[in-house]
Amino acid sequence: MREHEYLQSLHFNCIRLPDGAGVVNMSLPIVLAIGDREKEEIGASPDVALQGPDGAVLAILRRVEIYPHNKEERIARTWGTTAPGLPYVDEAIAQAGNWLIGGDLEVIEPIKYNDGLDHYRLSPQQLRNEFDKRGADAVFAFQLRNPVHNGHALLMNDTRRRLLEMGFKNPILLLHPLGGFTKADDVPLPVRMEQHSKVLEDGVLDPETTIVSIFPSPMHYAGPTEVQWHAKARINAGANFYIVGRDPAGMGHPTEKRDLYNPDHGKKVLSMAPGLEKLNILPFKVAAYDTVAKQMAFFDPSRSKDFLFISGTKMRAFAKSGENPPDGFMCPGGWKVLVDYYNSLQTEEAAVATV
Amino acid sequence: MREHEYLQSLHFNCIRLPDGAGVVNMSLPIVLAIGDREKEEIGASPDVALQGPDGAVLAILRRVEIYPHNKEERIARTWGTTAPGLPYVDEAIAQAGNWLIGGDLEVIEPIKYNDGLDHYRLSPQQLRNEFDKRGADAVFAFQLRNPVHNGHALLMNDTRRRLLEMGFKNPILLLHPLGGFTKADDVPLPVRMEQHSKVLEDGVLDPETTIVSIFPSPMHYAGPTEVQWHAKARINAGANFYIVGRDPAGMGHPTEKRDLYNPDHGKKVLSMAPGLEKLNILPFKVAAYDTVAKQMAFFDPSRSKDFLFISGTKMRAFAKSGENPPDGFMCPGGWKVLVDYYNSLQTEEAAVATV
Numbered sequence: 001m002r003e004h005e006y007l008q009s010l011h012f013n014c015i016r017l018p019d020g021a022g023v024v025n026m027s028l029p030i031v032l033a034i035g036d037r038e039k040e041e042i043g044a045s046p047d048v049a050l051q052g053p054d055g056a057v058l059a060i061l062r063r064v065e066i067y068p069h070n071k072e073e074r075i076a077r078t079w080g081t082t083a084p085g086l087p088y089v090d091e092a093i094a095q096a097g098n099w100l101i102g103g104d105l106e107v108i109e110p111i112k113y114n115d116g117l118d119h120y121r122l123s124p125q126q127l128r129n130e131f132d133k134r135g136a137d138a139v140f141a142f143q144l145r146n147p148v149h150n151g152h153a154l155l156m157n158d159t160r161r162r163l164l165e166m167g168f169k170n171p172i173l174l175l176h177p178l179g180g181f182t183k184a185d186d187v188p189l190p191v192r193m194e195q196h197s198k199v200l201e202d203g204v205l206d207p208e209t210t211i212v213s214i215f216p217s218p219m220h221y222a223g224p225t226e227v228q229w230h231a232k233a234r235i236n237a238g239a240n241f242y243i244v245g246r247d248p249a250g251m252g253h254p255t256e257k258r259d260l261y262n263p264d265h266g267k268k269v270l271s272m273a274p275g276l277e278k279l280n281i282l283p284f285k286v287a288a289y290d291t292v293a294k295q296m297a298f299f300d301p302s303r304s305k306d307f308l309f310i311s312g313t314k315m316r317a318f319a320k321s322g323e324n325p326p327d328g329f330m331c332p333g334g335w336k337v338l339v340d341y342y343n344s345l346q347t348e349e350a351a352v353a354t355v
Numbered sequence: 356m357r358e359h360e361y362l363q364s365l366h367f368n369c370i371r372l373p374d375g376a377g378v379v380n381m382s383l384p385i386v387l388a389i390g391d392r393e394k395e396e397i398g399a400s401p402d403v404a405l406q407g408p409d410g411a412v413l414a415i416l417r418r419v420e421i422y423p424h425n426k427e428e429r430i431a432r433t434w435g436t437t438a439p440g441l442p443y444v445d446e447a448i449a450q451a452g453n454w455l456i457g458g459d460l461e462v463i464e465p466i467k468y469n470d471g472l473d474h475y476r477l478s479p480q481q482l483r484n485e486f487d488k489r490g491a492d493a494v495f496a497f498q499l500r501n502p503v504h505n506g507h508a509l510l511m512n513d514t515r516r517r518l519l520e521m522g523f524k525n526p527i528l529l530l531h532p533l534g535g536f537t538k539a540d541d542v543p544l545p546v547r548m549e550q551h552s553k554v555l556e557d558g559v560l561d562p563e564t565t566i567v568s569i570f571p572s573p574m575h576y577a578g579p580t581e582v583q584w585h586a587k588a589r590i591n592a593g594a595n596f597y598i599v600g601r602d603p604a605g606m607g608h609p610t611e612k613r614d615l616y617n618p619d620h621g622k623k624v625l626s627m628a629p630g631l632e633k634l635n636i637l638p639f640k641v642a643a644y645d646t647v648a649k650q651m652a653f654f655d656p657s658r659s660k661d662f663l664f665i666s667g668t669k670m671r672a673f674a675k676s677g678e679n680p681p682d683g684f685m686c687p688g689g690w691k692v693l694v695d696y697y698n699s700l701q702t703e704e705a706a707v708a709t710v
Contacts, residue, residue, distance in 0.1 A: 007620060008627050010435075011579065013367055016627060023629065068617060073435035080365075080428035082437045224366065262423060265362060272363050272371060274378065274629060 001031050002102035003067040010077045013228060014274040025275030027228035028078065028220060032061075033069050035097035042066065048101065058111060061103035069100045079222050080261070085254030087183040088220045117179075117193055120214040124237040127174065130211055131238045136172035138163050140241035140282065141234035143248070145178040145186055145219055146312060147195045147338055149330045150296040151287030153204045158298075159243060159282055160209065173210045174239050180218030183251075185316075189214070191341045198333035213237075221251045223261035224269035231270055231279055244270055245284030295328035320346065356386050357457035358422040365432045368583060369629040380630030382583035383433065383575060387416075388424050390452035397421065403456065413466060416458035424455045434577050435616070440609030442538040443575045472534075472548055475569040479592040482529065485566055486593045491527035493518050495596035495637065496589035498603070500533040500541055500574055501667060502550045502693055504685045505651040506642030508559045513653075514598060514637055515564065528565045529594050535573030538606075540671075544569070546696045553688035568592075576606045578616035579624035586625055586634055599625055600639030650683035675701065 001009065006029045008015045013027040032050075034042075042048055042064065050059040075089055076082050084090075112118050122130065131139050140159050144152065156173055163171035177196065179189050187195075193214070200207045215233065220226045226249035231242045247263035248270075254260070271281055288307040290297035299307050310329060318325045319342040325335070356364065361384045363370045368382040387405075389397075397403055397419065405414040430444055431437050467473050477485065486494050495514050499507065511528055518526035532551065534544050542550075548569070555562045570588065575581045581604035586597045602618035603625075609615070626636055643662040645652040654662055665684060673680045674697040680690070 004623065004627060007579075007624055011368055011624050012627075012629055014629070016629075020632070070435075070617065072438075073616075076431035076435045076437060080425075080431045082431060083427075224362075261428075262425065268359065269362055269366050272359065272367075274367055274369070274371075277375070 001029055001100075002065050003100075005029075006031060006067075006100065006102070010074060012274065013225065023275045025228055025232045025273055027225045027232070027273070028222065029074065031069075031100045031102065033093075033096035034066070034099050034101050036099070038097065039066055039099050039101075042101070048103070052111070057108060059108055060106045061101065062106055064101055064103040066099050066101050069096065069098050071096070071098075078220070078225055080225075081253070083253065083255045086221065087251075088181060088218060088222075091181055092218065115190065117190065117214060120193065120212060121179070121216060122213045122237075124233075127211070127213060128238040131172055131174075134172055134211075135170055136238075138168040138171040138241060139174055139239045140171060140243060141174040141176055141231075141237075141239035142243050143176060143178065143215070143230045143234070145182055145192075147187055147192055147315075147330070147334060148175075148199045148205070149310070149315070149334075150204060150328060151289075153199065154287050154296050154298070155243065155284065156205060158285075159241070162282075163241065171209070171241075173205070174234065174237065175205065175210055175212045176215045176234060176237075177212075178219055179214035179216045182219045183221070186219075187338070187341065191337060195334045195337040198337055199331055202331035202333045204331045204334070219249070221249060221260075223247070223250045224265045227266045227270050228273045228276065231273075231276060231281075235276070235279060241280045241282050242270075243282045243284055246286065289326050289329055291326070294326070316342065356384055356455075357420050358455075360384075361386055361422070361455065361457070365429060367629065368580065378630045380583055380587045380628055382580045382587070382628070383577065384429065386424075386455045386457065388448075388451035389421070389454050389456050391454070393452065394421055394454050394456075397456070403458070407466070412463060414463055415461045416456065417461055419456055419458040421454050421456050424451065424453050426451070426453075433575070433580055435580075436608070438608065438610045441576065442606075443536060443573060443577075446536055447573065470545065472545065472569060475548065475567060476534070476571060477568045477592075479588075482566070482568060483593040486527055486529075489527055489566075490525050491593075493523040493526040493596060494529055494594045495526060495598060496529040496531055496586075496592075496594035497598050498531060498533065498570070498585045498589070500537055500547075502542055502547060502670075502685070502689060503530075503554045503560070504665070504670075504689075505559060505683060506644075508554065509642050509651050509653070510598065510639065511560060513640070514596070517637075518596070526564065526596075528560070529589065529592065530560065530565055530567045531570045531589060531592075532567075533574055534569035534571045537574045538576070541574075542693070542696065546692060550689045550692040553692055554686055557686035557688045559686045559689070574604070576604060576615075578602070578605045579620045582621045582625050583628045583631065586628075586631060586636075590631070590634060596635045596637050597625075598637045598639055601641065644681050644684055646681070649681070671697065 005015055009026045009029040014023040015026045016023050046063050048061045048064050049057045050061060052058050071093055072082060075093060079086055142156055160171050177192055196212055199205055200210060227244060234242055244267050247259060247261060248266040250259060250261045252259060286299040287296050288299045288309050290306055291308055292306045310325060319338045360370055364381045364384040369378040370381045371378050401418050403416045403419050404412045405416060407413050426448055427437060430448060434441055497511055515526050532547055551567055554560055555565060582599060589597055599622050602614060602616060603621040605614060605616045607614060641654040642651050643654045643664050645661055646663055647661045665680060674693045
């Protein structure tokens with residue numbers, strides 16, 4: 001981003017299009033930080049090559065513009081707090097350079113990660129083509145960064161049912177796991193992708209009406225600000241329905257004993273966001289384990305004591321201890337992937353402890 | 356403000372109008388904080404009376420809505436920092452209640468301050484009527500919270516000249532000093548109003564083409580976020596040209612040795628703000644004391660050593676010491692008002708010291 005885009009993103013969560021053609025939503029700035037030394041090396045050069053870790057030139061930034069990286073302001077306006085301990089701030093902002101460089105990006109070739117998952121990394125255009133090929137007349141997107149349990153599946157399958165009821169003939173699900181940075185206690189991408197494959201293999205989700213693709217963004221955990229980006233990016237990729245739940249992209253406050261964001265604000269802010277007026281938001285119904293029906297079901301407040309909420313923390317505890325979660329929480333194939341992952345972690349931890 | 360307005364103000368600096376009629380700019384939330392006890396007292400009452408300091412009912416808030424006052428988030432998103440020492444935060448937010456109350460405001464009678472300055476407090480509608488009465492075909496607004504020196508006057512008179520050149524026949528200046536909270540070292544409103552009167556009496560500004568009115572807003576010192584409010588409020592009052600300078604509504608960072616905002620961001624953000632697309636922004640030329648011409652003049656970088664910048668701090672130092680500023684800095688009548696004010700302060704300080 002150039003500075004005028006960066007400022008609009010920070011202040012307005014949207015960017016004006018030229019010639020009064022309205023605005024596009026853009027709640028997170030997409031910027032590249034550089035240090036004093038890089039700034040000096042660039043000097044007055046108009047164009048800058050962007051290299052991958054192996055030195056190959058991947059893109060050229062044309063007619064560059066270098067401007068101050070006002071980190072405190074960027075953090076405060078993006079997260080609504082400057083408390084220490086925000087995962088993405090620690091990962092990508094705190095140590096970054098004091099300048100931002102923007103320009104016209106000329107991509108030479110699509111980025112490859114060479115991690116065996118590149119076939120899942122479809123560009124927005126590739127996704128649109130895929131939806132066309134499948135003859136989708138509605139696309140509903142589900143953002144996730146966790147293993148899929150049967151509660152998620154219930155929600156996605158129920159959404160499809162509702163879209164069919166609304167008259168759509170062929171609604172397609174875009175299952176779009178986040179593939180960039182996540183915090184240390186989230187399950188790593190390769191494990192999640194394997195788990196998602198099992199969920200499709202086991203028929204919990206229908207492979208005929210589901211497209212799995214990796215959303216390459218890093219997780220910001222920026223709540224109401226980030227959920228706009230999550231929705232906007234999926235609209236760009238052809239989705240017209242977006243499923244949003246309680247406290248999307250939220251987390252606990254890093255230094256206080258409370259949620260960082262009001263859990264209702266994500267949905268409210270998304271529903272009012274500039275540039276997203278045409279978005280169809282599907283409110284997330286809460287699913288929990290119904291101990292009577294012995295399956296994941298939509299929570300029924302009239303018999304709340306029958307329901308068990310299985311948090312990520314609880315799920316990790318089950319997997320680590322080798323204990324099985326209640327029947328019907330997750331398909332056995334998917335659960336095994338997680339158990340194996342947590343076992344490998346414990347083996348690693350044990351190895352570290354004995355070294 | 357209700358919560359949906361508050362959230363849009365914080366996240367987008369603008370609020371959607373009903374029925375797709377676009378957005379209005381609203382960069383600062385206008386909210387009323389209440390404490391736990393008041394919230395309990397209100398209970399389920401739909402309507403709440405708002406009383407003045409003397410107990411008189413001034414307005415009724417109808418169909419009220421009470422929602423959490425997330426102070427940290429409000430501060431971070433408004434100021435781009437949560438550093439301690441932001442004047443308006445200390446004055447009005449830190450000690451305020453943990454709830455906000457919004458609703459439909461029914462004003463019973465216009466608020467009177469009974470400080471001898473109420474005749475200066477014109478509503479936006481009254482100002483529009485006044486501009487009509489004077490036959491204005493252009494109104495240019497000047498936001499200020501400081502005494503008017505000849506540099507300001509040069510700028511305002513030069514703006515009028517430019518508007519005449521552009522073909523307007525009767526441009527009127529709205530001199531609109533801020534009348535709410537200001538930080539302790541700013542000159543108090545009654546002194547400033549007296550100073551402004553002298554500036555008009557002495558003919559530094561032309562009373563025929565100037566309307567002086569008090570802008571009742573408190574000063575937030577929130578830089579690029581606040582300047583939008585300053586401009587929007589004047590547009591509401593009938594202005595179509597807004598003069599904006601370097602670092603509008605800015606201040607030093609409360610805990611670091613630097614400006615809180617990039618001094619260019621105010622103008623940039625204002626020029627891109629949603630809901631202000633039709634605003635005519637007049638960039639502020641910098642005026643300084645020209646030691647050769649012995650008057651305030653637009654700064655000429657080719658002979659920068661001839662110019663003297665007289666900051667507010669320097670002006671206060673002159674007034675306190677009884678030393679006169681250079682000839683032509685301020686009209687003598689206006690300067691005397693300031694000298695008298697600073698003398699009275701010193702007398703007060705001396706009295707406090709001897710008690």
